[in-house]
Amino acid sequence: AQKITQTQPGMFVQEKEAVTLDCTYDTSDQSYGLFWYKQPSSGEMIFLIYQGSYDEQNATEGRYSLNFQKARKSANLVISASQLGDSAMYFCAMRANNAGNMLTFGGGTRLMVKP
């Protein structure tokens, strides 16, 4: 079974600063994918970034980067130069390729950006 843990229920960050959202995972599968989604108050799920288990380079997408430490089973999201619009819930999720292709989500972190 897959498990995703996000230990920070809530985080504050000052506008224009960087913030790291933690995510650890547990799986016995060798092949898996890790995702980060943003969920604003409207409820939509916005894909941010993806890291495959065999990817050697950390994924980056604009202001988002994923700090992938495979041995530690962590996949932290780093948001640089925070903006007020970054205030939202953030979910880490995993797809284990031998587990039916569904996503398993962590509990989420609410990020609040202060002006």
Add this chain to the structure above:
Amino acid sequence: GAVVSQHPSRVICKSGTSVKIECRSLDFQATTMFWYRQFPKQSLMLMATSNEGSKATYEQGVEKDKFLINHASLTLSTLTVTSAHPEDSSFYICSANPGSPLGYTFGSGTRLTVV
């Protein structure tokens, strides 16, 4: 890009009535649709996986007779909450994989309130 259209976005119904939620893949064929439920301030929990032309697979603890899933075509999956009760009030969201390894396109969600 791939879009999943989910309707209705909000619904209020009386206790004891049934509510149908539709998810349509607009520009791709979705052989599988994932249905999630999200209670306030909680994460997304997978309820069931619907497969076109066959029975849905339900997660442990989800009542099959209460949450009826139909996936009659490659572009339409429906979730019917039967005999709804206030405890069924939640945010329901569907997701499908359009074939990209990055996965998953989500519907915009349905906020169900049972009074």
